[in-house]
Amino acid sequence: MTEPGYEEARDQLVEVVRRLESGGLSLDESLKLWERGEALAKTCEKHLAGAAERIDQALGVTEQGAPDAR
Template sequence: MPRKQAEASNAQPDFETAMTELETLVQRMEGGELSLEDSLKEFERGVKLTRLCQEALKVAEQRVKLLSADGQESDFPQQGDA
C-alpha cells in the first residue's frame, strides 16, 4: 500500500464525519439484521467514534474558554441580550 494511502487509513475522522458515522452505526444496529460478531465490531467502532467526538468537544470547549475575555465560564448572551 502506498504511504499516503496508509496514512489516510490511519487518519481520524473530523467531528462531523464521526457523528455521521455514529448515526449510521446506530441505525444499522437498531435494524437488528447484523450478526452478533458484526454487532460487536460496530459497537467497538461506535465506542471509538464516541471517544473521538468527546475529545473534539473537550478541545473546542477549552478553545472557547481561552478566547473568552476573562477565561471564566459564562453563558454567552443570546440575541437581543445586549
C-alpha cells in the same frame, strides 16, 4: 488511518447506531459495530472537549471557571 473530524465522526456514529438499531446482524457484526461506535464516540468527545477549551481560552476563563482578570 487518520482520525476523522467531528462532523465525519458524528455522521459515522449515527450510521453505526442506525445499523445496530435495525437489527438482523450477527453477534460478531454487532460487536464490531459497537466497538466502532465506542471509538467514534470518543473521537467526538475529544473534539468537543478541544472546542470547549478553545472557547474558554477565547473568553479568558481560568481553570477555576472564573473569568481571567488580565
